[in-house]
Amino acid sequence: MRLGLLLVAGVGYLLPAALSSYQTFEFTQVFIYAVALLGLNILIGYNGQFSLGHGAFYAIGAYTTAIMTTRWDIPYGWAIIAAGALSLVVGFLFGLPALRFEGLYLALATFALALATPQVLKYFDTWTGGSQGIVLDKPSVPLGLPISADQYLYYLSLTVLVILLLLAHNLLRGRAGRAITAIRDNPIAAEAMGVNAALYKSLTFGVSAMYTGIAGALGALAVAFVAPDTFSAFLSINFLVGSVVGGVASISGAIFGGAFIEFVPTYAQEISRAAPWAIFGLTLIIFMYVMPTGVAGLIRRVAAALARSMASEQPAPDSQTAAAEAAEGNRGSARAVLGKPD
Amino acid sequence: MAALLEASNLEAYYGWSKVLHGLRFAVEKDKVTVVLGANGAGKTTLLRAISGMIRTGGEIRFAGERIDGQAPEDIVRRGIAHVPEGRGTFINLTVEENLRLGAYVRKDKTGIREDLDRVFHFFPVLKEKSRNPAGVLSGGEQQMLALARGLMLRPRLLLLDEPSLGLAPVLVMELFRIVRAINESEGVTVLLVEQDAVAALELAHQAYLLETGSIVTSGPAAELRENDSIRRSYLGY
Ligand SMILES: Nc1ncnc2c1ncn2[C@@H]1O[C@H](COP(=O)(O)OP(=O)(O)OP(=O)(O)O)[C@@H](O)[C@H]1O
Ligand SMILES: [Mg+2]
Numbered sequence: 001m002r003l004g005l006l007l008v009a010g011v012g013y014l015l016p017a018a019l020s021s022y023q024t025f026e027f028t029q030v031f032i033y034a035v036a037l038l039g040l041n042i043l044i045g046y047n048g049q050f051s052l053g054h055g056a057f058y059a060i061g062a063y064t065t066a067i068m069t070t071r072w073d074i075p076y077g078w079a080i081i082a083a084g085a086l087s088l089v090v091g092f093l094f095g096l097p098a099l100r101f102e103g104l105y106l107a108l109a110t111f112a113l114a115l116a117t118p119q120v121l122k123y124f125d126t127w128t129g130g131s132q133g134i135v136l137d138k139p140s141v142p143l144g145l146p147i148s149a150d151q152y153l154y155y156l157s158l159t160v161l162v163i164l165l166l167l168a169h170n171l172l173r174g175r176a177g178r179a180i181t182a183i184r185d186n187p188i189a190a191e192a193m194g195v196n197a198a199l200y201k202s203l204t205f206g207v208s209a210m211y212t213g214i215a216g217a218l219g220a221l222a223v224a225f226v227a228p229d230t231f232s233a234f235l236s237i238n239f240l241v242g243s244v245v246g247g248v249a250s251i252s253g254a255i256f257g258g259a260f261i262e263f264v265p266t267y268a269q270e271i272s273r274a275a276p277w278a279i280f281g282l283t284l285i286i287f288m289y290v291m292p293t294g295v296a297g298l299i300r301r302v303a304a305a306l307a308r309s310m311a312s313e314q315p316a317p318d319s320q321t322a323a324a325e326a327a328e329g330n331r332g333s334a335r336a337v338l339g340k341p342d
Numbered sequence: 343m344a345a346l347l348e349a350s351n352l353e354a355y356y357g358w359s360k361v362l363h364g365l366r367f368a369v370e371k372d373k374v375t376v377v378l379g380a381n382g383a384g385k386t387t388l389l390r391a392i393s394g395m396i397r398t399g400g401e402i403r404f405a406g407e408r409i410d411g412q413a414p415e416d417i418v419r420r421g422i423a424h425v426p427e428g429r430g431t432f433i434n435l436t437v438e439e440n441l442r443l444g445a446y447v448r449k450d451k452t453g454i455r456e457d458l459d460r461v462f463h464f465f466p467v468l469k470e471k472s473r474n475p476a477g478v479l480s481g482g483e484q485q486m487l488a489l490a491r492g493l494m495l496r497p498r499l500l501l502l503d504e505p506s507l508g509l510a511p512v513l514v515m516e517l518f519r520i521v522r523a524i525n526e527s528e529g530v531t532v533l534l535v536e537q538d539a540v541a542a543l544e545l546a547h548q549a550y551l552l553e554t555g556s557i558v559t560s561g562p563a564a565e566l567r568e569n570d571s572i573r574r575s576y577l578g579y
Contacts, residue, residue, distance in 0.1 A: 178439050179446065182432045189430025191395060193491075194418030194447040249434075 004252055005165060012158045016151050024150050025222070026262060031157040032218045033258035037243045038161075038168055038251065039211025044240075045248035046172055047204040048184030050103065053110030055236035056117045057087045057209040059226075061216025066134040066226045067127060076139050076221055080160070083217035084210045091209020095202035114236035121228035133227030136220060153222050160218060161255075164211060168251050171207070180204055212239070245287050247294025256295035260287070346371040346499055346531045347392070351400035352410075354384070354391040361387045363555045364400065369499065369548075374525050374532040376542045376563065378572075379552035385535035386427045388552070389501045392533075393417055393424045404499070419447045423497035427504055429488040433477030437468055440476045440487055444494030454494070461490040464520060482513045489517070493524065499531045500524070506538040514538060518545045543567045 012031075016024055036058055043049050061083035068079040098109045121128045128134065141152045171177055182190040183197050191197050220226050238261050246257025268279035291298040345368035354362040361384050369375045379385045391398045394414045402410040409417055418424075423444070432440050441461065445454045462469035465486045471479065476487060485505055492500055502521070506514040518541055525532050535552075536542035543549060549566045551559040559566065566572050 175442075175446070178435060178443055181435055181439075182443050185432040185434050186430050188395070189426050189432065190443070191414050192393060192418075192424040192426050192430065193443045194415040195443070196413070196415050 005162065005169075008165075008255065009158070009162050012162075013155070016147075016154055021148065021150050024148075024154050026266075028150070028154045028157045028222050029219075030255070030258045030262045031154075031161045032215050032222060033239075033242060033261055034254045035157075035161050035164055035218065036212040036215035036239055037246060037254035037257045038164060039208040039215070040239055040243040041246075041248050041250065041254055042168060042172070042180075042211070043204060043208035044243060045250065045253075046177070046184065047180045047201065047208075049099070049201060049205065050107040051110040051205075051208070052107050052233075052236050052240060053113035053117075054209070054212045054239050055231050055233065056113045057091060057212040058216035058219065058235060058239075059117050059121065059231035060087050060090060060209075061213030061218075062220035062226045062231070063121065063128055063134075063216075064213070065217040065220045066136050069136055069221075070134055080214060080217040080221075084214040087213025087216075088206045088210035091213075092202050092206030094209070095205030099198065099201045099205065111233065111236070114233040117231050117233075118228040121231065128226075128228070131228060133225060136224045136226070138224050139221060153218075157218050157222065160214065164214065165251060165254075168211075172251070176200075241284065245284065245291075245294060247291075247296030247298075250294065250296035250300075252299075253294050253296035260295075344371045345369060346405060347533065348403045349392075349400065352388075352391060352402060353399035354387050355397045355399075356387075361555050362391060362398075365552075365555075365557050367550050367557060367560070369531060369533045371531055372525070372529055373547040374521070374534060374545055375548045375550070376546035377533070377535045377550045377552050378537070378539050378542060378566075379535070380537065382554070383552045384555040385537075385552060386503055387555075389424060389426075389503050389533070389535060392501060393422065415447060418495065421495065421498035422501065423492035423495040423499070424501045425488045425492040425503060425505065428507070429481075429484045431476045431479070431484045431487060433475065435476060436473050437476050437479070437487060438472040441468070441472075441491055441494050444491035445496075448495070453496070457494055457496060461493050464493070464524070465490050481508050482510075485509060485513075485517060486520075489520065493528075493530075497530060499533065502532060502534045504536055504538075505534070506536060506541060511541075514541050518542075521545060539572070 015027065019027065036054065039057075040051065040054055043051055064083040064086050065076065065079040068074040068082060069076050094113070098106060101109050122130050138149045139152065139156070141147055141149060145152070147155070172180070179190065179195045179200055182193065182195060183200055187197050242257030242261040243253070245260045246255065247253030264283055265276065265280055268276040268283065271279050293301075347369040350366045352362055352365040353360055365388070367377070377385055377388060387396065390396045392402060394409070394412050394417045398410050400410065401408065404420055404422065409420065432443065435443070438458070441458060442454065445457065448454055462472070467483055468487060468490055471483070476484065479487060489502070489505065492502075505517055505521075509517065521532060521534070522545055524530050534542060534546065543563045543566060546563040549561065549563045550557050551566070551572065559569065559572065
């Protein structure tokens, strides 16, 4: 994990030199989506709860930032933090009653949230600017750094992503992470261990919403514009797609998923202007077929197989293979979550 | 003799349906008590009632204090470990992570570390596989894990729900030998619910017989072993 993170950060920080300004913007979006998907992965992959409504939290983050920076002249840094905090609270509160629902019922309850979002945004037009939306100023480059505004947003998003990746890693590795995963694996046994399942589920929902809300804040800054129809139910479904394609029960999967939902629709457009979504759908099916545990799952399998073959070449300590296998088995859960027996 | 756990007029409900009908029983300190009963008698329900996982009526006292109506985490904190029916393995977590969940409500890091070593001493197979996902363990190993996970609480009372389920007779004997050792050397009081009456009465000091939510017989385990009707219906000889 540490190695992977260093790699992402290293490549990420050097990349803009080689990118056109449009590509810089595209990668900024990848990072932003990755932050959103990270939230969804914690919820779906680790805690076993579904959401078809995370677009709503993305919208909350985006509008919080738009309103705070344009109406109240609050610096965008504070707006991002406020967006995360507000999403956390709303997610937690939504979680309290909604989590009485399980599985498909929760999926539908959250879908209702996604459906309502654009209309709610239009309804409160004194705040949100209605259908017109709100135009934001792009953050200016601080300290007179010799980079463009788009490059600055790129670095900002990447930095936030790295921080939130580390945070997720630490959260999931410790005591809280064990409790979150235990609830997914066996809620009754988790309760028998003294884990307050209801509280943890709501908290996880809140943390998940916080991630997606922060992503929404960055998204608003990157695009410099928010409008209700950007936050349709389609966005929520797109998040779910990215999350599953990347690998729900993984942290790194969020980055692959982010790349998928950013790039695949564009390429689908290039292949067929008439039916891009058919191409998108086909790609999706191929991905699911080839990588049933997501891109991250595939990478882990390959890594585990490599470790095993290396271990068998030089009769290495058994524990190494065991650990590699453990790492692999640990993530088979993506399928379990989706109700497909492994 | 002092009772560590006492229940009187204990009722338990799933929704509106009442499953336990006013039980009275006691679990003596430092002893092994067994509750025998057929499928659907209410054994699992009885343990869930003690753990605060379902709605109850009547009174439950642990070490003299009322615990009925309290939240499961508060009951666990008092030192009541529940080894649930069907093992309750967290299949995607490693063996060690499973064990650490047993100590979830504890905060003393060094004590937890010590107790890990202690349960690895009781169950060497778990040490070997400590970094494997628990889902790949065999049924017997998972039962060992469930028991070990219960011990990680450093409990005063251990609730065991049909540990013999699905195990070969030799393994049941092995497991019960370990339970006896834990009871004797660690001073852990045990409340066991079982269908395997032969093995359970061998292990236990005190026994109760549960039928459709009511206790019909009780007494020292040695006496129940000699009881004709129990022999016919539960021991089969
Ligand atoms: N979740 C539940 N909802 C409703 N009724 C339940 C539930 N669990 C158990 N019951 C009912 O409660 C009664 C007692 O069940 P319980 O699981 O306690 O039996 P048991 O003695 O543990 O049986 P077994 O030996 O098969 O595990 C049964 O009639 C069962 O149908
Ligand atoms: Mg039972």
